[in-house]
Amino acid sequence: MRNFMASIFKGLFGGGGQTPETVVQPRPRYQRPRPSMPLAPTEPAADALPPPPPDMADGHDPELSAKLRRIFDRRDPTQAGSIHLLGLGSLHEQLGSRWPAVAARVHQLTAKLLDQHLTPHDAWFRHGEEAYVVVFAQLGAEQARLICAKVMEELQLVLLGHADTENIRVHTAMREIGSDVLLVPTSLKDMLSAVRKEAVADAALAGPIAVRSEGFRASLLARAGPSQVRYRPVWDVQKQVLSLYMARCCRERPGRTPLWGYDCLDDPEDMAGILALDLHVAREAIETSLELYENRFRFFLSLPLHFESLAVTARRQEVMAVLRTIPRNLLPFITYHLWAVPDGVPTGRLSELVSALKPFGRTVMMEVASPTSDVSVAEAAGIRVVNLTLPPGASVERWAPEVVRFATQAARHRLMPAVEGVDSLAMEDQCEEAGVRFLSGDLIGGWVDVPEHVVRRSRTDFVRQGVNLRGGLSD
Numbered sequence: 001m002r003n004f005m006a007s008i009f010k011g012l013f014g015g016g017g018q019t020p021e022t023v024v025q026p027r028p029r030y031q032r033p034r035p036s037m038p039l040a041p042t043e044p045a046a047d048a049l050p051p052p053p054p055d056m057a058d059g060h061d062p063e064l065s066a067k068l069r070r071i072f073d074r075r076d077p078t079q080a081g082s083i084h085l086l087g088l089g090s091l092h093e094q095l096g097s098r099w100p101a102v103a104a105r106v107h108q109l110t111a112k113l114l115d116q117h118l119t120p121h122d123a124w125f126r127h128g129e130e131a132y133v134v135v136f137a138q139l140g141a142e143q144a145r146l147i148c149a150k151v152m153e154e155l156q157l158v159l160l161g162h163a164d165t166e167n168i169r170v171h172t173a174m175r176e177i178g179s180d181v182l183l184v185p186t187s188l189k190d191m192l193s194a195v196r197k198e199a200v201a202d203a204a205l206a207g208p209i210a211v212r213s214e215g216f217r218a219s220l221l222a223r224a225g226p227s228q229v230r231y232r233p234v235w236d237v238q239k240q241v242l243s244l245y246m247a248r249c250c251r252e253r254p255g256r257t258p259l260w261g262y263d264c265l266d267d268p269e270d271m272a273g274i275l276a277l278d279l280h281v282a283r284e285a286i287e288t289s290l291e292l293y294e295n296r297f298r299f300f301l302s303l304p305l306h307f308e309s310l311a312v313t314a315r316r317q318e319v320m321a322v323l324r325t326i327p328r329n330l331l332p333f334i335t336y337h338l339w340a341v342p343d344g345v346p347t348g349r350l351s352e353l354v355s356a357l358k359p360f361g362r363t364v365m366m367e368v369a370s371p372t373s374d375v376s377v378a379e380a381a382g383i384r385v386v387n388l389t390l391p392p393g394a395s396v397e398r399w400a401p402e403v404v405r406f407a408t409q410a411a412r413h414r415l416m417p418a419v420e421g422v423d424s425l426a427m428e429d430q431c432e433e434a435g436v437r438f439l440s441g442d443l444i445g446g447w448v449d450v451p452e453h454v455v456r457r458s459r460t461d462f463v464r465q466g467v468n469l470r471g472g473l474s475d
Contacts, residue, residue, distance in 0.1 A: 390421030
Protein backbone atom coordinates (compact mmCIF):
# COMPACT_ATOMS: atom_id res chain seq x y z
CA MET A 1 0.00 0.00 0.00
CA ARG A 2 2.96 2.33 0.65
CA ASN A 3 4.05 1.86 -2.96
CA PHE A 4 0.49 2.41 -4.16
CA MET A 5 0.03 5.68 -2.27
CA ALA A 6 3.46 6.96 -3.24
CA SER A 7 2.71 6.31 -6.89
CA ILE A 8 -0.68 8.05 -6.62
CA PHE A 9 0.80 11.23 -5.24
CA LYS A 10 3.69 11.11 -7.64
CA GLY A 11 1.23 10.71 -10.49
CA LEU A 12 -0.93 13.57 -9.23
CA PHE A 13 1.78 16.07 -8.38
CA GLY A 14 4.81 14.88 -10.35
CA GLY A 15 8.20 14.58 -8.68
CA GLY A 16 11.77 13.52 -9.22
CA GLY A 17 13.06 10.12 -10.06
CA GLN A 18 12.88 8.77 -6.51
CA THR A 19 11.02 5.57 -5.91
CA PRO A 20 9.35 4.74 -2.59
CA GLU A 21 12.34 2.55 -1.76
CA THR A 22 14.80 5.44 -2.13
CA VAL A 23 12.91 7.98 -0.05
CA VAL A 24 14.91 8.93 3.01
CA GLN A 25 13.36 7.77 6.29
CA PRO A 26 11.23 8.71 8.05
CA ARG A 27 8.56 8.64 5.38
CA PRO A 28 6.89 12.01 4.69
CA ARG A 29 3.35 12.42 5.98
CA TYR A 30 1.09 12.47 2.95
CA GLN A 31 -1.50 15.22 2.88
CA ARG A 32 -4.77 15.12 1.00
CA PRO A 33 -4.50 17.45 -2.00
CA ARG A 34 -6.49 20.63 -1.65
CA PRO A 35 -8.79 21.78 -4.46
CA SER A 36 -6.42 24.65 -5.15
CA MET A 37 -3.33 22.40 -5.56
CA PRO A 38 -2.01 21.85 -9.10
CA LEU A 39 -2.27 18.34 -10.50
CA ALA A 40 1.29 18.46 -11.80
CA PRO A 41 3.99 21.14 -12.09
CA THR A 42 3.90 20.96 -15.88
CA GLU A 43 0.13 20.79 -16.30
CA PRO A 44 -2.67 23.28 -15.68
CA ALA A 45 -4.39 23.27 -12.29
CA ALA A 46 -7.47 21.14 -11.76
CA ASP A 47 -9.69 24.20 -11.67
CA ALA A 48 -8.32 25.28 -15.03
CA LEU A 49 -9.20 22.06 -16.81
CA PRO A 50 -12.26 22.08 -19.05
CA PRO A 51 -15.39 20.70 -17.38
CA PRO A 52 -16.05 17.02 -18.04
CA PRO A 53 -18.93 16.04 -20.30
CA PRO A 54 -22.27 15.18 -18.63
CA ASP A 55 -21.93 11.45 -19.33
CA MET A 56 -18.45 10.11 -18.63
CA ALA A 57 -19.39 6.43 -18.66
CA ASP A 58 -17.40 5.89 -21.84
CA GLY A 59 -14.22 7.47 -20.46
CA HIS A 60 -13.74 9.82 -23.44
CA ASP A 61 -12.49 12.79 -21.44
CA PRO A 62 -8.82 12.80 -22.58
CA GLU A 63 -7.47 14.99 -19.76
CA LEU A 64 -9.04 12.89 -17.01
CA SER A 65 -8.19 9.61 -18.73
CA ALA A 66 -4.53 10.61 -18.91
CA LYS A 67 -4.36 11.38 -15.22
CA LEU A 68 -6.19 8.24 -14.17
CA ARG A 69 -4.03 6.16 -16.49
CA ARG A 70 -0.93 7.55 -14.77
CA ILE A 71 -2.33 6.36 -11.45
CA PHE A 72 -3.17 2.93 -12.86
CA ASP A 73 0.27 2.54 -14.42
CA ARG A 74 2.01 3.00 -11.08
CA ARG A 75 -0.52 1.05 -9.05
CA ASP A 76 0.37 -2.30 -7.50
CA PRO A 77 -2.38 -4.67 -8.72
CA THR A 78 -1.90 -6.91 -5.66
CA GLN A 79 -3.00 -4.12 -3.33
CA ALA A 80 -6.52 -2.91 -2.61
CA GLY A 81 -7.73 0.56 -3.49
CA SER A 82 -10.07 2.18 -6.00
CA ILE A 83 -10.62 5.39 -7.93
CA HIS A 84 -13.96 7.15 -8.33
CA LEU A 85 -15.45 10.24 -9.88
CA LEU A 86 -18.15 12.40 -8.25
CA GLY A 87 -20.10 14.74 -10.50
CA LEU A 88 -22.20 17.68 -9.35
CA GLY A 89 -24.07 18.00 -12.63
CA SER A 90 -27.39 16.72 -11.31
CA LEU A 91 -27.15 19.05 -8.32
CA HIS A 92 -26.41 21.94 -10.68
CA GLU A 93 -29.54 21.10 -12.68
CA GLN A 94 -31.75 21.00 -9.57
CA LEU A 95 -30.39 24.30 -8.25
CA GLY A 96 -30.92 25.89 -11.65
CA SER A 97 -30.40 29.65 -11.73
CA ARG A 98 -29.24 29.61 -8.11
CA TRP A 99 -26.09 27.66 -8.98
CA PRO A 100 -23.77 30.63 -9.76
CA ALA A 101 -24.61 32.24 -6.41
CA VAL A 102 -24.11 29.08 -4.33
CA ALA A 103 -21.42 27.22 -6.32
CA ALA A 104 -18.60 28.36 -4.03
CA ARG A 105 -20.48 27.19 -0.93
CA VAL A 106 -21.33 23.89 -2.63
CA HIS A 107 -17.64 23.24 -3.26
CA GLN A 108 -16.75 24.23 0.32
CA LEU A 109 -19.34 21.83 1.68
CA THR A 110 -18.24 19.06 -0.71
CA ALA A 111 -14.64 19.46 0.43
CA LYS A 112 -15.72 19.35 4.08
CA LEU A 113 -17.78 16.19 3.56
CA LEU A 114 -14.94 14.48 1.70
CA ASP A 115 -12.53 15.33 4.51
CA GLN A 116 -14.99 13.93 7.05
CA HIS A 117 -15.56 10.62 5.26
CA LEU A 118 -12.07 9.86 3.91
CA THR A 119 -9.09 8.58 5.87
CA PRO A 120 -5.72 10.37 5.96
CA HIS A 121 -4.41 7.80 3.46
CA ASP A 122 -7.03 8.64 0.82
CA ALA A 123 -6.88 11.56 -1.60
CA TRP A 124 -9.19 13.71 -3.69
CA PHE A 125 -8.88 16.57 -6.16
CA ARG A 126 -11.13 18.80 -8.25
CA HIS A 127 -11.62 18.07 -11.92
CA GLY A 128 -13.25 20.86 -13.88
CA GLU A 129 -16.03 22.94 -12.40
CA GLU A 130 -18.39 20.17 -11.28
CA ALA A 131 -16.44 16.98 -10.60
CA TYR A 132 -14.12 15.42 -8.02
CA VAL A 133 -11.72 12.51 -8.40
CA VAL A 134 -11.52 10.44 -5.19
CA VAL A 135 -8.73 7.92 -4.66
CA PHE A 136 -9.14 5.31 -1.91
CA ALA A 137 -5.93 3.71 -0.67
CA GLN A 138 -7.41 0.57 0.88
CA LEU A 139 -11.13 0.20 0.23
CA GLY A 140 -12.40 -1.90 -2.62
CA ALA A 141 -14.79 -0.60 -5.25
CA GLU A 142 -18.06 -1.49 -3.51
CA GLN A 143 -17.24 0.03 -0.12
CA ALA A 144 -15.67 3.10 -1.70
CA ARG A 145 -18.70 3.65 -3.95
CA LEU A 146 -20.98 3.69 -0.92
CA ILE A 147 -18.83 6.30 0.82
CA CYS A 148 -18.84 8.49 -2.30
CA ALA A 149 -22.60 8.08 -2.58
CA LYS A 150 -22.98 8.99 1.10
CA VAL A 151 -21.13 12.25 0.45
CA MET A 152 -23.44 13.08 -2.43
CA GLU A 153 -26.54 12.13 -0.44
CA GLU A 154 -25.57 14.39 2.48
CA LEU A 155 -24.76 17.18 0.06
CA GLN A 156 -28.24 16.98 -1.50
CA LEU A 157 -29.94 16.74 1.90
CA VAL A 158 -28.24 19.91 3.13
CA LEU A 159 -28.77 21.92 -0.05
CA LEU A 160 -32.13 20.61 -1.30
CA GLY A 161 -33.77 19.00 1.71
CA HIS A 162 -34.06 15.64 -0.06
CA ALA A 163 -31.84 13.13 -1.82
CA ASP A 164 -32.54 11.74 -5.29
CA THR A 165 -31.06 8.24 -5.01
CA GLU A 166 -31.77 7.51 -8.66
CA ASN A 167 -29.71 10.44 -9.95
CA ILE A 168 -26.86 10.18 -7.43
CA ARG A 169 -24.25 8.36 -9.48
CA VAL A 170 -20.68 7.38 -8.67
CA HIS A 171 -18.33 6.60 -11.57
CA THR A 172 -15.72 3.93 -10.81
CA ALA A 173 -12.50 3.90 -12.83
CA MET A 174 -11.73 0.51 -14.43
CA ARG A 175 -8.92 -0.66 -16.78
CA GLU A 176 -10.00 -1.52 -20.31
CA ILE A 177 -8.09 -3.35 -23.04
CA GLY A 178 -5.94 -0.91 -24.93
CA SER A 179 -5.04 1.13 -21.83
CA ASP A 180 -8.18 3.23 -22.11
CA VAL A 181 -9.74 4.21 -18.79
CA LEU A 182 -13.37 3.21 -18.49
CA LEU A 183 -15.63 4.99 -15.98
CA VAL A 184 -18.49 2.71 -14.95
CA PRO A 185 -21.50 4.51 -13.35
CA THR A 186 -23.58 3.11 -10.49
CA SER A 187 -26.62 4.80 -8.92
CA LEU A 188 -27.10 5.09 -5.17
CA LYS A 189 -30.48 3.38 -5.56
CA ASP A 190 -28.81 0.29 -7.02
CA MET A 191 -26.12 0.32 -4.33
CA LEU A 192 -28.64 0.48 -1.51
CA SER A 193 -30.70 -2.25 -3.10
CA ALA A 194 -27.64 -4.51 -3.30
CA VAL A 195 -26.73 -3.74 0.32
CA ARG A 196 -30.25 -4.57 1.50
CA LYS A 197 -30.23 -7.88 -0.37
CA GLU A 198 -26.86 -8.76 1.11
CA ALA A 199 -28.04 -7.82 4.63
CA VAL A 200 -31.15 -9.98 4.25
CA ALA A 201 -29.04 -12.89 3.09
CA ASP A 202 -26.60 -12.49 5.98
CA ALA A 203 -29.47 -12.25 8.47
CA ALA A 204 -31.01 -15.44 7.12
CA LEU A 205 -27.71 -17.27 7.59
CA ALA A 206 -27.06 -15.82 11.03
CA GLY A 207 -30.53 -16.62 12.39
CA PRO A 208 -32.56 -14.47 14.81
CA ILE A 209 -30.72 -11.67 16.60
CA ALA A 210 -31.58 -9.46 19.52
CA VAL A 211 -33.06 -6.09 18.57
CA ARG A 212 -31.87 -3.14 20.63
CA SER A 213 -33.78 0.05 21.33
CA GLU A 214 -33.34 2.42 18.44
CA GLY A 215 -31.69 5.78 18.95
CA PHE A 216 -29.95 5.31 22.30
CA ARG A 217 -26.60 3.74 23.14
CA ALA A 218 -27.07 0.10 24.02
CA SER A 219 -24.19 0.36 26.48
CA LEU A 220 -25.92 3.23 28.24
CA LEU A 221 -29.35 1.66 28.47
CA ALA A 222 -28.16 -0.60 31.27
CA ARG A 223 -26.75 2.20 33.42
CA ALA A 224 -28.63 5.37 32.41
CA GLY A 225 -32.11 6.29 33.54
CA PRO A 226 -35.05 7.06 31.27
CA SER A 227 -35.05 10.23 29.20
CA GLN A 228 -36.68 13.21 30.87
CA VAL A 229 -37.05 16.87 30.03
CA ARG A 230 -35.34 19.42 32.26
CA TYR A 231 -35.27 23.24 32.13
CA ARG A 232 -32.60 25.86 32.77
CA PRO A 233 -33.20 29.61 33.24
CA VAL A 234 -31.60 32.22 31.01
CA TRP A 235 -30.80 35.68 32.40
CA ASP A 236 -31.57 38.71 30.25
CA VAL A 237 -28.69 41.04 31.14
CA GLN A 238 -30.36 44.11 29.63
CA LYS A 239 -33.76 43.67 31.26
CA GLN A 240 -32.34 42.07 34.44
CA VAL A 241 -34.89 39.24 34.49
CA LEU A 242 -34.99 35.45 34.38
CA SER A 243 -37.66 35.00 31.75
CA LEU A 244 -36.53 32.26 29.35
CA TYR A 245 -36.19 28.56 30.15
CA MET A 246 -34.29 26.20 27.84
CA ALA A 247 -35.77 22.71 27.52
CA ARG A 248 -33.37 19.80 27.08
CA CYS A 249 -33.37 16.02 27.25
CA CYS A 250 -31.55 14.49 30.22
CA ARG A 251 -30.65 10.94 31.27
CA GLU A 252 -29.33 10.42 34.79
CA ARG A 253 -26.40 8.05 35.41
CA PRO A 254 -25.68 6.87 38.98
CA GLY A 255 -22.25 8.04 40.08
CA ARG A 256 -21.61 9.91 36.84
CA THR A 257 -22.62 13.17 35.22
CA PRO A 258 -25.96 13.07 33.37
CA LEU A 259 -26.23 12.85 29.61
CA TRP A 260 -27.65 16.01 28.06
CA GLY A 261 -29.27 16.84 24.76
CA TYR A 262 -28.06 14.92 21.73
CA ASP A 263 -25.41 13.14 23.80
CA CYS A 264 -28.29 10.86 24.81
CA LEU A 265 -28.25 9.41 21.30
CA ASP A 266 -26.36 6.30 20.30
CA ASP A 267 -25.39 7.61 16.89
CA PRO A 268 -25.19 11.39 16.40
CA GLU A 269 -25.91 10.82 12.71
CA ASP A 270 -29.00 8.67 13.31
CA MET A 271 -31.62 10.92 11.72
CA ALA A 272 -34.56 8.92 13.08
CA GLY A 273 -33.14 9.06 16.60
CA ILE A 274 -32.50 12.82 16.35
CA LEU A 275 -36.05 13.46 15.17
CA ALA A 276 -37.54 11.23 17.87
CA LEU A 277 -35.57 13.07 20.55
CA ASP A 278 -36.65 16.50 19.28
CA LEU A 279 -40.30 15.46 19.12
CA HIS A 280 -40.15 13.96 22.63
CA VAL A 281 -38.71 17.16 24.14
CA ALA A 282 -41.16 19.36 22.22
CA ARG A 283 -44.25 17.40 23.28
CA GLU A 284 -43.22 17.24 26.95
CA ALA A 285 -42.19 20.89 27.13
CA ILE A 286 -45.32 22.16 25.36
CA GLU A 287 -47.55 20.15 27.66
CA THR A 288 -45.74 21.47 30.75
CA SER A 289 -45.81 25.03 29.45
CA LEU A 290 -49.54 24.86 28.75
CA GLU A 291 -50.29 23.52 32.22
CA LEU A 292 -48.23 26.28 33.87
CA TYR A 293 -49.78 28.93 31.64
CA GLU A 294 -53.25 27.85 32.77
CA ASN A 295 -52.00 28.31 36.34
CA ARG A 296 -50.96 31.90 35.53
CA PHE A 297 -47.23 31.20 35.15
CA ARG A 298 -45.62 33.40 32.51
CA PHE A 299 -42.21 32.59 30.98
CA PHE A 300 -40.58 32.06 27.58
CA LEU A 301 -39.81 28.51 26.48
CA SER A 302 -36.88 27.58 24.23
CA LEU A 303 -37.31 24.33 22.29
CA PRO A 304 -34.21 22.61 20.81
CA LEU A 305 -34.42 21.50 17.19
CA HIS A 306 -31.63 19.75 15.32
CA PHE A 307 -30.87 20.90 11.78
CA GLU A 308 -31.43 17.35 10.52
CA SER A 309 -34.95 17.30 11.97
CA LEU A 310 -35.85 20.15 9.62
CA ALA A 311 -33.53 19.57 6.66
CA VAL A 312 -35.68 16.86 5.03
CA THR A 313 -39.29 17.59 4.10
CA ALA A 314 -40.71 14.39 5.60
CA ARG A 315 -39.03 14.97 8.97
CA ARG A 316 -39.91 18.65 8.97
CA GLN A 317 -43.58 17.81 8.45
CA GLU A 318 -43.49 15.68 11.60
CA VAL A 319 -42.02 18.61 13.52
CA MET A 320 -44.63 20.98 12.10
CA ALA A 321 -47.41 18.57 13.11
CA VAL A 322 -46.30 18.85 16.75
CA LEU A 323 -45.87 22.63 16.58
CA ARG A 324 -49.40 23.02 15.21
CA THR A 325 -50.69 21.65 18.51
CA ILE A 326 -49.38 24.71 20.36
CA PRO A 327 -52.33 26.93 21.38
CA ARG A 328 -52.28 30.37 19.81
CA ASN A 329 -52.03 32.07 23.20
CA LEU A 330 -48.73 30.27 23.83
CA LEU A 331 -47.06 31.12 20.52
CA PRO A 332 -45.71 34.53 21.67
CA PHE A 333 -43.84 32.71 24.47
CA ILE A 334 -42.10 30.09 22.29
CA THR A 335 -38.58 30.37 20.85
CA TYR A 336 -36.59 27.79 18.89
CA HIS A 337 -32.95 26.84 19.38
CA LEU A 338 -31.38 25.44 16.20
CA TRP A 339 -28.53 22.97 16.75
CA ALA A 340 -25.85 21.52 14.46
CA VAL A 341 -26.36 23.94 11.57
CA PRO A 342 -23.52 22.92 9.20
CA ASP A 343 -20.91 25.43 8.10
CA GLY A 344 -21.42 26.59 4.56
CA VAL A 345 -25.17 26.03 4.48
CA PRO A 346 -26.64 28.38 1.84
CA THR A 347 -28.57 31.37 3.16
CA GLY A 348 -31.66 30.41 1.18
CA ARG A 349 -31.64 26.93 2.70
CA LEU A 350 -31.42 28.24 6.26
CA SER A 351 -34.00 30.93 5.53
CA GLU A 352 -36.40 28.21 4.42
CA LEU A 353 -36.12 26.47 7.80
CA VAL A 354 -36.37 29.67 9.81
CA SER A 355 -39.43 30.78 7.83
CA ALA A 356 -41.10 27.44 8.59
CA LEU A 357 -40.63 28.01 12.34
CA LYS A 358 -41.57 31.69 12.60
CA PRO A 359 -45.37 31.20 12.49
CA PHE A 360 -45.08 28.96 15.55
CA GLY A 361 -43.10 31.18 17.89
CA ARG A 362 -41.56 34.46 18.88
CA THR A 363 -38.03 34.08 17.53
CA VAL A 364 -35.31 31.68 16.42
CA MET A 365 -31.83 31.35 17.88
CA MET A 366 -28.88 29.32 16.58
CA GLU A 367 -26.09 27.42 18.32
CA VAL A 368 -22.59 28.16 17.00
CA ALA A 369 -19.81 25.58 17.02
CA SER A 370 -17.05 28.01 17.99
CA PRO A 371 -16.48 31.72 18.72
CA THR A 372 -15.11 32.17 15.21
CA SER A 373 -18.08 30.59 13.39
CA ASP A 374 -19.45 32.65 10.52
CA VAL A 375 -22.76 34.14 11.68
CA SER A 376 -23.45 36.24 8.59
CA VAL A 377 -25.72 33.50 7.23
CA ALA A 378 -27.73 33.63 10.48
CA GLU A 379 -28.39 37.34 10.03
CA ALA A 380 -29.43 36.89 6.40
CA ALA A 381 -31.73 33.99 7.29
CA GLY A 382 -33.70 35.98 9.88
CA ILE A 383 -32.21 34.49 13.06
CA ARG A 384 -32.06 36.93 15.97
CA VAL A 385 -29.93 35.25 18.65
CA VAL A 386 -26.72 33.21 18.40
CA ASN A 387 -25.62 31.07 21.34
CA LEU A 388 -22.12 29.95 22.32
CA THR A 389 -21.76 27.10 24.83
CA LEU A 390 -18.61 27.15 26.95
CA PRO A 391 -16.99 23.82 27.89
CA PRO A 392 -17.30 22.64 31.54
CA GLY A 393 -14.85 24.45 33.81
CA ALA A 394 -14.02 27.10 31.19
CA SER A 395 -11.53 29.55 32.71
CA VAL A 396 -11.87 33.30 32.32
CA GLU A 397 -8.23 33.61 31.25
CA ARG A 398 -8.69 31.19 28.39
CA TRP A 399 -12.19 32.14 27.24
CA ALA A 400 -12.49 35.89 27.84
CA PRO A 401 -10.88 36.78 24.46
CA GLU A 402 -13.08 34.21 22.70
CA VAL A 403 -16.24 35.61 24.28
CA VAL A 404 -15.26 39.13 23.22
CA ARG A 405 -14.59 37.92 19.67
CA PHE A 406 -17.92 36.10 19.54
CA ALA A 407 -19.94 39.03 20.93
CA THR A 408 -18.23 41.51 18.62
CA GLN A 409 -18.97 39.44 15.54
CA ALA A 410 -22.60 38.96 16.60
CA ALA A 411 -23.06 42.69 17.14
CA ARG A 412 -21.49 43.40 13.74
CA HIS A 413 -24.24 41.31 12.15
CA ARG A 414 -27.00 42.79 14.32
CA LEU A 415 -27.48 39.58 16.28
CA MET A 416 -27.98 39.24 20.01
CA PRO A 417 -25.22 37.08 21.57
CA ALA A 418 -25.98 34.49 24.25
CA VAL A 419 -23.49 32.43 26.28
CA GLU A 420 -24.21 29.15 28.07
CA GLY A 421 -21.88 27.72 30.71
CA VAL A 422 -21.39 30.81 32.91
CA ASP A 423 -20.46 29.36 36.31
CA SER A 424 -18.65 32.24 38.07
CA LEU A 425 -19.05 35.94 38.69
CA ALA A 426 -15.74 36.54 36.94
CA MET A 427 -17.06 34.93 33.75
CA GLU A 428 -20.37 36.77 34.10
CA ASP A 429 -18.47 40.03 34.41
CA GLN A 430 -16.47 39.29 31.25
CA CYS A 431 -19.61 38.40 29.30
CA GLU A 432 -21.42 41.52 30.44
CA GLU A 433 -18.46 43.73 29.51
CA ALA A 434 -18.30 42.07 26.08
CA GLY A 435 -21.96 42.93 25.47
CA VAL A 436 -23.50 39.47 25.76
CA ARG A 437 -27.27 39.83 26.08
CA PHE A 438 -28.31 36.43 27.51
CA LEU A 439 -26.48 34.26 30.06
CA SER A 440 -27.11 30.77 31.42
CA GLY A 441 -25.14 28.34 33.52
CA ASP A 442 -24.59 27.27 37.13
CA LEU A 443 -24.26 30.87 38.28
CA ILE A 444 -27.58 31.84 36.74
CA GLY A 445 -29.48 28.72 37.78
CA GLY A 446 -29.34 24.94 37.59
CA TRP A 447 -31.55 22.49 35.73
CA VAL A 448 -35.03 22.12 37.21
CA ASP A 449 -38.01 19.84 36.61
CA VAL A 450 -40.48 22.70 36.10
CA PRO A 451 -39.93 26.27 34.84
CA GLU A 452 -40.79 29.15 37.15
CA HIS A 453 -42.57 32.45 36.74
CA VAL A 454 -40.61 35.43 35.36
CA VAL A 455 -38.56 36.98 38.17
CA ARG A 456 -36.22 39.95 38.41
CA ARG A 457 -32.52 39.22 38.99
CA SER A 458 -29.48 41.45 39.11
CA ARG A 459 -25.81 40.70 39.59
CA THR A 460 -26.16 41.87 43.17
CA ASP A 461 -28.80 39.19 43.69
CA PHE A 462 -26.40 36.53 42.44
CA VAL A 463 -23.73 37.70 44.87
CA ARG A 464 -26.16 37.87 47.80
CA GLN A 465 -27.62 34.43 47.17
CA GLY A 466 -24.26 32.83 46.53
CA VAL A 467 -25.48 31.11 43.39
CA ASN A 468 -22.22 29.45 42.32
CA LEU A 469 -21.36 25.76 42.47
CA ARG A 470 -17.65 26.25 41.79
CA GLY A 471 -16.81 28.70 44.54
CA GLY A 472 -15.81 31.46 42.16
CA LEU A 473 -17.77 34.30 43.78
CA SER A 474 -14.71 36.12 45.08
CA ASP A 475 -13.69 38.87 42.67
